[in-house]
Amino acid sequence: MKRNIAILSAxxxxxxxxxxxxxxxxxxxxxxxxxxxxxxxxxxxGFTAIPLREVSTGHHLVEAxxxxxxxxxxxxxxxxxxxxxxxxxxxxGLVKSSGVLSSLGARSIAGAGNARQAMVDSFVIAPVTIxxxxxxxxxxGPMLSALGQATNSDVAGIIGQDVLTxxxxxxxxxxxxxxxxxxxxxxxxxxAGQCSPEAEA
Numbered sequence: 001m002k003r004n005i006a007i008l009s010a011x012x013x014x015x016x017x018x019x020x021x022x023x024x025x026x027x028x029x030x031x032x033x034x035x036x037x038x039x040x041x042x043x044x045x046g047f048t049a050i051p052l053r054e055v056s057t058g059h060h061l062v063e064a065x066x067x068x069x070x071x072x073x074x075x076x077x078x079x080x081x082x083x084x085x086x087x088x089x090x091x092x093g094l095v096k097s098s099g100v101l102s103s104l105g106a107r108s109i110a111g112a113g114n115a116r117q118a119m120v121d122s123f124v125i126a127p128v129t130i131x132x133x134x135x136x137x138x139x140x141g142p143m144l145s146a147l148g149q150a151t152n153s154d155v156a157g158i159i160g161q162d163v164l165t166x167x168x169x170x171x172x173x174x175x176x177x178x179x180x181x182x183x184x185x186x187x188x189x190x191x192a193g194q195c196s197p198e199a200e201a
Contacts, residue, residue, distance in 0.1 A: 028199030030177075032195055038172060043195035045187040047170060047179040048128050054176045055151035062159060062178060065124045066135065067093045071156035074147065074173070075178065082132075083115070085140040088156040094118035094137060114139065128182045130163055 030049055031037040040051060051059040052075060061072045066084070069092050073082075083093060095118060115138035125128040135157075144155045163169075167180040168187060181187065 008027040009019045010076075016062045021175070026177075039177075042179045044189060044192070046181050046183065046185070046190045047168075047187070048129065048182060050125055050180060052171075052176040052178050055147075055149060055153060057150050059147065059151070060171075060173070060178075061151075061153060061155065062125055064159065065123060066127065067121050069093070070131055072153055073159045074155060075164075077158055077164065077171070078160050081136050081162045082119070082137045082158060083138050083140060085144055086155035087141060089118065089137045092120075092156075094120065094135070122199060123179065124162075125159070125178075126182045128167065131166055131184060142151060179180055 019170075028050075031039045032043050032049070034040055042049070050062060052062050054060050060075045062075055063070055064073045071088065071092075084094065085154075115136050117134045119134050120132070120135045123132050123135070140157060144157075148154070148155050162170075168181070171177070172179070172180040
């Protein structure tokens with residue numbers, strides 16, 4: 001694994017990542033087939049690129065579908081688990097467990113108690129299928145309400161470290177791009193044809 005991390009670091013160091021102006025209306029060009037770019041380097045290691053939407057507050061949103069229902073989620077590297085707001089649980093067909101998570105876990109998740117796990121049948125951050133069969137449901141109302149009002153966005157929850165770690169997430173903040181590995185494996189070379197112009201078409 002250390003060798004793979006070293007390879008990844010070397011590729012990123014030589015990829016020439018340029019800075020783009022901040023703002024939610026900018027368009028980011030995905031350069032899958034252009035050698036020497038971050039996009040191409042990560043593609044060759046098996047990562048899939050997923051565009052994020054930067055909103056006026058500086059947060060980054062990604063669309064995720066749970067049990068076939070899609071909504072916006074905040075990408076939060078400081079959250080130890082992914083959480084869906086209680087108000088959206090029924091919309092996603094979630095059935096919460098009867099047991100309440102520990103007060104420590106609840107505080108670290110949402111700043112409040114009564115956080116419960118809920119089973120999910122499917123979890124997709126397109127086109128990556130997330131290897132997770134549960135999500136935490138908690139009251140995120142105050143946080144999401146303020147974010148929604150500030151950005152005019154419908155936000156249902158947060159994507160946390162459980163998903164980001166499991167799928168070896170790389171986040172290019174300046175370009176609002178999230179990279180995930182779908183397979184349960186370390187970054188490793190993939191067939192070059194997977195990152196060819198034909199693959200991009």
